[in-house]
Each structure stands twice: as structure tokens, then as C-alpha cells.
Amino acid sequence: MAQVLEFKLPDLGEGLTEAEIVRWLVEVGDVVAVDQPVVEVETAKAMVDVPCPYGGVVTARFGAEGTELPVGAPLLTVAVGEGTEDASPAEAEPERATAPAAGSGNVLVGYGTSEAPARRRRVRPAEAAPAAPAANGRDLAPAAADGPVPVISPLVRRLARQNGLDLREMTGSGPEGLILRADVEYALRAAAAQARPEQAADESRNRTPAPTADTPGVTRVPLKGIRGTVADKLSRSRTEIPDATCWVDADATGLMRARAVMNAAGGPKISVIALLARICAAALARFPELNSSVDTGAREIVRYEAVHLGFAAQTDRGLVVPVVRDAHTRDAESLTAEFARLTEAARTGALTPAELTGGTFTLNNYGVFGVDGSTPIINHPEAAMLGVGRIVPKPWVHEGELAVRQVVQLSLTFDHRVCDGGTAGGFLRYVADCVEQPAVLLRTL
Structure with missing residues (x-):
């Protein structure tokens, strides 16, 4: 009987905590070999292919092209074992495990794979943490208590760090609790309003609305990936270096x-x-x-x-x-x-x-x-x-x-x-x- 293994976005090294899916190299139903590249991702440092540590049939992919994923997020599942060449995704789906039955285990993007990762207990839906109550009209999910906090971009992480915000104490309004820039900005505005209510009220009355993506003639380009990292480094250089x-x-x-x-x-x-x-x-x-x-x-x-x-x-x-x-x-x-x-x-x-x-x-x-x-x-x-x-x-x-x-x-x-x-x-x-x-x-x- 085939066993379905879940392959997660591995540790990228160099302090990198997320990557953007640029292009999937396999489809659901494809047969993959151990260490075969399955997805092309762009990190804040470079664009690299991610090799899969398992050999078998791809049963699911997680994340559309253009989606940013944090380290540790699921990338895909692979059915391994006897008969996987003939197994369909529907047949292989009932049991998802993270413990490998075959394969080498990925340790670093772009450098192949090494020994297999340790077995981890599968979390069933009933065991999942309850959703946090809605705030400001948005359904918010709590950030992870351990491991990398899911943040949409390095700029958001830097914005929180510069303003003394603990991302682990925040809730995200993005998919699966992903912390967006709007969440950090909302927290900063709330803190400012609590410390200086009169000043915050005056600023709110006198503020000129900023152009949005819906404003004619205005285009917003996300600062992410390599461009986002360059922006962070240049800003830090100007701030810190005389x-x-x-x-x-x-x-x-x-x-x-x-x-x-x-x-x-x-x-x-x-x-x-x-x-x-x-x-x-x-x-x-x-x-x-x-x-x-x-x-x-x-x-x-x-x-x-x-x-x-x-x-x-x-x-x-x-x-x-x-x-x-x-x-x-x-x-x-x-x-x-x-x-x-x-x-x-x-x-x-x-x-x-x-x-x-x-x-x-x-x-x-x-x-x-x-x-x-x-x-x-x-x-x-x-x-x-x-x-x-x-x-x-x-x-x-x-x-x-x-x-x-x-x-x-x-x-x-x-x-x-x-x-x-x-x-x-x-x-x-x-x-x-x-x-x-x-x-x-x-x-x-």
C-alpha cells in the first residue's frame, strides 16, 4: 500500500524565512524521482530549483505560482511505496504523513538532499488550534507559537522589528494566519492611538487619502524577492552608515x-x-x-x-x-x-x-x-x-x-x-x- 509523504519548504539557509513560487516543474499525477527538482522558487537571495527528497507519484501541490510561502509550509505530497506508479491522487490521499519511507530528505535549497528528516506527528483537523476572534471586521488566525512566523514578505518583518512589535503576539488576516503589511500597520496605528489619542484623532481628520491600486493611473509594485531585499539593504545602509x-x-x-x-x-x-x-x-x-x-x-x-x-x-x-x-x-x-x-x-x-x-x-x-x-x-x-x-x-x-x-x-x-x-x-x-x-x-x- 502506498504511503503519502508531505514535503515542506526546507530551511533555505542564510537567515532566509520565505520564498515565492515562480514555476511548478511537476503536475499532480506525475511520477518523480528522488532529488528531482519539483518547483522553482525565488528567495530574497536568488532563484533556485527545489529538489524533492521522495520518489513516487505527486498527489497534491500547495500554493499557486506567485504565492509566498514560509519555511516549513507544505509544498507537495508524494505517494511512495509499492504500486505508486499506478496509484491515482484520489487513492493515495486518505493518509498523509511526514515520516519518510524512502528518499533522502531535503536540507538546503539548490544543494540537493541529505539524510531524511525526523518523523513528526501528523496533526488532524480536530487537533488544529481554534481560530482567533474577528478583529476590525477580519477573521484572524493566530501566529505559530514556535517555528518561523508566517509573514508575507521580509519588508513586513523589518517594519515590525523597527517598531518593536513581536510578530508572535500578532494575528494575521491572510490565508492560514499569514501576517500582512496591513496587519502590522493596523497594530502600529492602534498603538499610536492608545498612546496619543488626541494627536491620532487630529491626524485621522487631516490625513489626505493615499492613492490606492484602484486609483486611475496608479500602479503598485510589491517590493518582494530580490528587489525587496535590495530595498531593505539600501535603506539600512542609509540609516546606519555615515x-x-x-x-x-x-x-x-x-x-x-x-x-x-x-x-x-x-x-x-x-x-x-x-x-x-x-x-x-x-x-x-x-x-x-x-x-x-x-x-x-x-x-x-x-x-x-x-x-x-x-x-x-x-x-x-x-x-x-x-x-x-x-x-x-x-x-x-x-x-x-x-x-x-x-x-x-x-x-x-x-x-x-x-x-x-x-x-x-x-x-x-x-x-x-x-x-x-x-x-x-x-x-x-x-x-x-x-x-x-x-x-x-x-x-x-x-x-x-x-x-x-x-x-x-x-x-x-x-x-x-x-x-x-x-x-x-x-x-x-x-x-x-x-x-x-x-x-x-x-x-x-
Whole structure:
């Protein structure tokens, strides 16, 4: 007799607590093998395929495409055991269990599966917690007492955290008690009204109604997935980091000539960003203050020996920052290959959480968009970011005479808590010197 096993959204790692269903890869009634990808999901870090730890017949799917699910929510059920190839969903449905009879057990999205999960007692409908009483005209379900709290997006979780709200004490008006942004905002308004009733009443009378989705000419785009995470990080960076920016124009003619000589010698072609990354690594060896982060809780500056170099990559789903691990140990060829690999993975949504985290310094080549300069926002929790504009022919005084040279604008945005302007200026000047005279790099190779 076939046994029906329930596969839940596994722990995604890196502190991720939810994912959006992008595309189902199987239908009800399909036969699946152990570790076969069954659904494509988008987390706050990347888009990945989720492998199923069981082999058998899919009897049910939970969640339509576009639905966000918290970690631990059911994804699908699979009938395993003898005769499952011929079993229909209706025949397999009476008994749903979470204890595996076969399969490997999923432990991390995008990395296959490992040993099977522990057996858990199935909760029957009669044992389910009673629904909380209706509030404000809405039927509310209580949040879970343990495990991840079901929240519709990371932005809602952040909004509650910033305002000191305990999500476990809240009730959600979404499906199965899902806490929506409207629930958090309602709780904040209620708290404000209780603390300052007169002020709250005045604000309510004088408030101009905000445009809604039904207002003609108004479109609301949810900040979720990768875009939501980027929004959170940028907001946190602006809130927590006292940043400053310095910039300099540099004659990149020498760098472009050196690259041309390298590429003419045969072998893989060297990219400009790889040379800039090599220069960054050398500059950070001279100015290690900028390869750091600030632990605000401990009031300490944390400096890193290894340079894990992030770089901005634009994708259809938003801006992501893949990380080149141990960039300080790589030569120009290795850096070129790694930049190409990570860029392609970013475009296809195949980056893993490990490839999107752990950066210590970021290189932002906004020149690819045809602009000369920028004052970028630091990639929290890093302490600095080097921006590189487009390299274009411009009038330049070279050896006492006016000439047309390849000029680039370099900008450094840095956390003023980790260093002063002298250190930041020294770093940027060294980078500019290497761009103008690549032979300067020979001292550190």
C-alpha cells in the first residue's frame, strides 16, 4: 500500500524565512524521482530549483505560482511505496504523513538532499488550534507559537522589528494566519492611538487619502524577492552608515594599452573589470581599514584579511551583488573567468546563497550604463565601495601638452566610522596611480 509523504519548504539557509513560487516543474499525477527538482522558487537571495527528497507519484501541490510561502509550509505530497506508479491522487490521499519511507530528505535549497528528516506527528483537523476572534471586521488566525512566523514578505518583518512589535503576539488576516503589511500597520496605528489619542484623532481628520491600486493611473509594485531585499539593504545602509564620497579623474590610457598587450599575447582575453579588481585587491592590502565592517552592537570595527570582492550585476529581477571569493589570491585570468561565470549565473537566476553573501568590499562598474560618475550606496554591512565610470576619450594635459586621452572617473564611498578622509583619499589615489601607470602594481605582485 502506498504511503503519502508531505514535503515542506526546507530551511533555505542564510537567515532566509520565505520564498515565492515562480514555476511548478511537476503536475499532480506525475511520477518523480528522488532529488528531482519539483518547483522553482525565488528567495530574497536568488532563484533556485527545489529538489524533492521522495520518489513516487505527486498527489497534491500547495500554493499557486506567485504565492509566498514560509519555511516549513507544505509544498507537495508524494505517494511512495509499492504500486505508486499506478496509484491515482484520489487513492493515495486518505493518509498523509511526514515520516519518510524512502528518499533522502531535503536540507538546503539548490544543494540537493541529505539524510531524511525526523518523523513528526501528523496533526488532524480536530487537533488544529481554534481560530482567533474577528478583529476590525477580519477573521484572524493566530501566529505559530514556535517555528518561523508566517509573514508575507521580509519588508513586513523589518517594519515590525523597527517598531518593536513581536510578530508572535500578532494575528494575521491572510490565508492560514499569514501576517500582512496591513496587519502590522493596523497594530502600529492602534498603538499610536492608545498612546496619543488626541494627536491620532487630529491626524485621522487631516490625513489626505493615499492613492490606492484602484486609483486611475496608479500602479503598485510589491517590493518582494530580490528587489525587496535590495530595498531593505539600501535603506539600512542609509540609516546606519555615515558615508562620505571622494572622487578623482584618472588617465586610463596606460591601463587600456596594458590590457591590449596582454590580449595580443594569446590566451584568454582579460576584462577591464578583472584588472580593476586586481588593483582593488592591491589597494586594500595597503589600506586594510576599508576591507572591514562595523559591529554596532559590540562597538567594534571588524577587519578581514581575505578580500571577498562583490560586484554589482543588473538582472531582470533587480540588482544583485555576486561575490568573487579570495579575490586577493587570483590573477587577471582567474578573475576574468570568475566574473564571467558569476555574471552569467546572475542573469539566469542560478546564483546560490553562498555566492551572494560574505562580501568584504564592492566594485561597482556603472560605466557599463554609459555614465561618468555616481555616489553609490554602500553594500551593507561592508565599509566601502569603489565606483568606476565609463572610459572615454577626453582632452587631458599629458606631459605638459594638451592631448586626447582615455579618461575615467573613480569614486570611493566609505564608512566614515572606519577611517578618515586621509585613508580614503590615499586608497583612491593609489587606485588612480595604478590605472594611470599599471607598472605600479608590480611592487605588490
